[in-house]
Amino acid sequence: MPDVIELNRVGLRFGAQDILREISLRVAHNEFVSIVGPSGSGKTSLLKCVNRLVEPTSGLVSIDGSPARELKVEDLRRSIGYVFQGIGLFPHMSVAENVSITPRLNGADKTATGSLVADLLKLVELPATLAARMPHELSGGQRQRVGIARALAAKPRIMLMDEPFGALDAVTRESLGHSVRRLHQQLSLTTLMVTHDMMEALLLSDRIVVLVDGAIRFDGSPADVLNSTDDVVASLVAVPRRSADRISAMLQQPRSRA
């Protein structure tokens, strides 16, 4: 059985600038892979090569073993969930209309999508009463949950996420992170997530890919990341490690005082 996502020596150039250099990456079924790296390292471009929001200049992207560029681009995108920091809910459509957009593009009529909307809202832990609301009436966290529901509507097997929690407060990030991981298991998704936050990557992923200047610098499990001697990886881990140390120290103090 082929890997769900396979990038084979993918390169991307804008003018004289190399955005991506010879990226080769395989993501297996139901794997949760995070792409981490400093800003400008090409993370978002790499993600967009998968659903062809960006067309690679060289190399090959395959989905379930077939080259992505040979598929009809709209069909490819409709079969892949896409969630991003900007969320991009359609401001003139209700929550229900936003959520059911992809099935409707695929030809489903409005009556058929009614129960689907209810199921999806439940799946992302939103009350069914939100279906009739307009996007501007929702909080940031609710909006991103609707964004996730929209991405899941066409029952995709792949989920692409670009800084999905970037614009949210810490509490919302945390609870949404849990939901995403749960949905990943529950729906047997294959997830590729871009984040600049190593902590988030460590807590959610099965595997972490570190991208520096458009090339893969490191590829391994969260445990491998923590034990890596690579200086870039170590610097990316330094902040979460210090926070964790400080918090565990604080947690131990009252006990030692007692």
Place this chain on the structure above:
Amino acid sequence: MSEQWRAALALLPEYLGQHVLLSAAALVIATLISLPTALLVASRPTGRTIVLGLARLVQTIPGLALIALFYPILLALSGVTQQRFGFSLPTLGFLPALLALTVFAILPILQNAVLGLTSIAPDVIEASDAVGMTRRQRLTLVDIPLAAPIAMAGLRTSAVWTIGAATLATPVGQTSLGNYIFSGLQTENWVFVLFGCLAAAMLAIVADSLLALVEHGVARRRIRLVIAGVAALAIGVAAAGATGLHRTSTYVIAAKNFSEQFILAELIGQQMRAAGLSSSTKSGLGSAVIFRALAAGDVDVYVDYSGTLWTNVMERSDIPPHKEMLAAITQWMQRERGVKVLGSLGFQNAYGFVMRRQRAQELGISTIADLARHAGQLSFGADLEFTVRPEWQSARSAYNLNFRSIRTYDPTLMYRALMGGEADVISGFTSDGRIAASDLVVLSDPQGAIPPYDALLLVTGARAGDARLLDALKPLVGVINIETMRSANYTVDRDNDKLTPAAAAQIIAKRLTRKDDPPTP
């Protein structure tokens, strides 16, 4: 006062109906042009700059000039279609007004539609692509619905502009609410001017409110509001169409933009009605436009003056004896333009240099030659066309006239300027009622530099053999003397107790029938 209001109100269905039809047609066509153009250029920065630049350029042309420009354009086009395809285009009335207003109406709609399409948030565009919309789906599901409320706001702006600018359609012969304003200004009938302004403003407010309803409905996605607004607009336009198109008249009478012409057009109309012929009047046309319109058959009948035809149309600079000139004009009109000169009405309305009697006496001026000696200290007020007419060139060189200053005025305001002392001399008209009433003098022309201006009744070539029309008009030939015309003009021009041109025409008609002396054969 109430007499004037009643007269204004009686004309409202026709003027308003025509105004609504014209504005609505221009807005619909402008929308049909603007929206596809916006879709085409929104994503192309160069195309966008060019198209918006062009639309903005058009907007800088004054409305009146834009409307006036379409007359020569259509005249030229009409020549081409006549040659190539054997049909001619109407050069006056609805078509030039519609084209000019359409061009004028485009910018706000186009600009807002482009703004609407280009201001869609990048996140929304990214999402549209990511959910797998095709180009067409993105257009219909995202771009158009999001741009629609902004484009609607542009349509509202455009509607208000267009309804205002449509009042300028009057001078090219398209009836509109501007007829109140133009004729009111010429006859100093401020009730008419005010009525025209109020009616146009009210119409603009109503149209704007209904479009606001539609815009609100589009933005809030309330289909009922959209339907209600569109239905109300459609009913309004249909009602206008019913009153505006109902009138079908066989003959078109034209008038230039001053009181005497309005009265004579009414008189001709009354005469034709009495003979069972229906007619409509295009009033407020410019001298150059009106004759070409007659020659082209867009106008059937009007009164022009021998001196104007001689110098402006025939481009003659010599001034032969009176009778020879009339014979030459009649022949030339027949031969060159197929126009039938039915005869002189019996009076002249010449251009003359006019001064206040007291001022003229103080300076010892009674002829243009006397005037030339003092011209260096005097300011001259001319009507809008006199200083570009050949008569002015001829008088100026014959007497070596060099005024201290020259200003041009609307004819009505020109008399005001003379009375108020802003002008010492004006280019008056000898049949003007204000000359006797305000104690003015017309300076004599010993060198004969200004040609005679007999009021000639002209009929277009196509109607030259129309016996019913000619029989209806012939009784007017040779029966209106200068006193009759002056007093009729004064009843319309005076400040108090003024009459409408129609009422003044009725007075002339009564005098014609009361007088039993038969018209000169």
